[in-house]
Amino acid sequence: MASLSLKNRRIGIITYHRANNFGAVLQCYALQETLSRLGYISFVIDYRQPYTELIYNPVRLDIVKQGLLKPRLLGGYLFKIFPERFKRAKQYNKFRDKYLRCTQPVHDPQSIPQDVDVYLIGSDQMWGLHCSGYKVDPIYFGDFPHPKQSKVCGYAISSNLYSLNKIGCVDLSEYVRNFHTLSFREKTVRDEVKRLTNIEGRVDIDPSLLLNIDDWNQLDLSSSFTKNGKYLLTYFLHEGSDNLYFKTIVEAYARRIDCKVIDMFDIAFSPLTFLSAIKNATGILATSFHAVAFSILFKKQFYALKTTDGKDIRYINLLDVLGIPQRVIELDELLTINDSPIDYRNVDERLDRLRTESIEYLKKL
Template identity: 55%
Template sequence: MNKRIGIITYHRADNFGAMLQCYALQEILRIIGYDAMVIDYRQPFTELIYSPWRLDIVKRGLVAPRLLGGYLFKVLPTLYKRHKLYDRFRKKHLRCTKPVKMAQDMPQDINVYLIGSDQMWSLHPTNDIIEPVYFGDFPKPMGSSIQGYAISSNIQSLHTIGTDYLKEATKRFKRLSFREAVIRDEVEHMTGRHGDVVLDPSLLLNFDEWDKLTTGPIIKKPYLLTYFLSNDTDNPEFRELVRDFGKRNELKVVDMFEIAYSPIDFLNAIKYASVVFAASFHATAFCILFRKTFYAFQSSDGRDIRYINLLNELNIGDRLITTCDINTLRIRKVDYSKTEADLHNLRQNSFNYLKSL
């Protein structure tokens, strides 16, 4: 099997989930037997927001000295450190093409252009502008195909993009698959085009594949790791309750963003935690992959639906709690006795999809 697969995704985002799902998709394709690589498309807005050198902030800071000082002495050093570590990960672990800055420069030695995973059809990562490349609008050689894997979005973005554009876009795809059933169903309702539902790539690699990337503990004492991405959990009142929980259980409370500056740090932080509190899909997914004791928190903004579905599919829905439960919460280990078998079954459909690219 010598098909050359070019992945188009948010590999340039300095974001734990975006980077690790890209790495996982590349690796699982190579394990299957494809000649897989990441097309190094430099999406303009992604390049702007993840660059440590923010000239837009400096310009605003010329009339706001406090803003400029905060950026130069606090924000810039942190962003620079993160960006350097992410670039190191990209260079070491991703097999990228030469940089592509315009759709017409898309490499033409590709058999399958595989768009996904991640929020490829959401508008917020591109500053509410439709990115044609992510909808397959670029030149390709005769005989090649454009396919989607685990594309994600949100209902609002799909409606803003509109039925007419989506209908034209889906015609370019030989096959489509989505990360969430609700997005698959909405695209089908708007365009008449059916797609599959598949797993996020991070879940396709097993423990051994992920463990080989880890390097050791960041924190040397028992700790409770928090990774909060919802308003329900990322607020001072709830964080005070979390600190109280840590004291009751003799655990140091550590925020992911205070210790993890790279994808490797993210994996280390989860692997060596005593307990993890998560309001994030990828934090939940990697807790499962590393067989950790964890709790996932419900949120009122709808961002929890992905990990709620995952927990229910793996029959560990008891790990889902509300912020109110923390006052009476007692640490209980997760019963992983059947999880591996359930995850194996979920993987098969995704493997079959990728094997038939």
């Protein structure tokens, strides 16, 4: 993607870049890079959201305090949870330091930088209350001081129906007035916001899909995950994936396609390892939006499993618009499913159209 124009407009991204989560960090990088290639001066406003800082901090004093009365809890934290979280935090901070252009840390709305032309809020679960401790964070809804000549815009904001209805039509109607333009990642979310507020936004692709496979391959994946032999990569974020029946079916499917099972949680502690693991996989099973998105970018054979928590709506919407809704299946279907290859020529044509539409929107900020 070549630079199309030089606008010298300063765009500050507000997102969940501090979450030690593969998708959160990579979508932020992709949005920053896309804006930069369009000629903007793009950077990330380094908002330290309190709940995000708490749950991703490897040092959890609250768990230690609970562990004083529960030795098994304390032992599990000190010898398993803490080492894994510390390793993950170290790798994510390394990625952020190398690839993200961040402002000075921001801890409250009054500290938001004022030398910004466009405050771009998105993507990810910006309006999902579970990401902010089930409280509305005013910054994610554009409620912060900023110069009159600047504007607040959304890009591919995601949420869930529970959060939107919990906020309610009265408050949500007030929040949407903070935005010059609204853009959502899922049609379902766009439609629900319109129902509650009578304000209609647009639908755009997740930032990770704004970059193509060549762009992602330019990252330094050389020291990341490599594995000899064929493997089925699994990345499950829903409850129930640890039960014996679930594991038995996944293992049976892996044997059918002559692969060993490798779980993302066992090998990936950094965004680069996440990308490398997907790139080298023979097949992928996931209940993660970004695992699905990157499976598509790397043209992998994959299935996304249906869940009972409603979060599968994120990749169901994506696969519908890309013309491959059949890649969303029930767990039991793995026992008998015929592994037909994905027609990536058709998928790429659809994705190119969506990418062009979203880039046109970003060019007009």
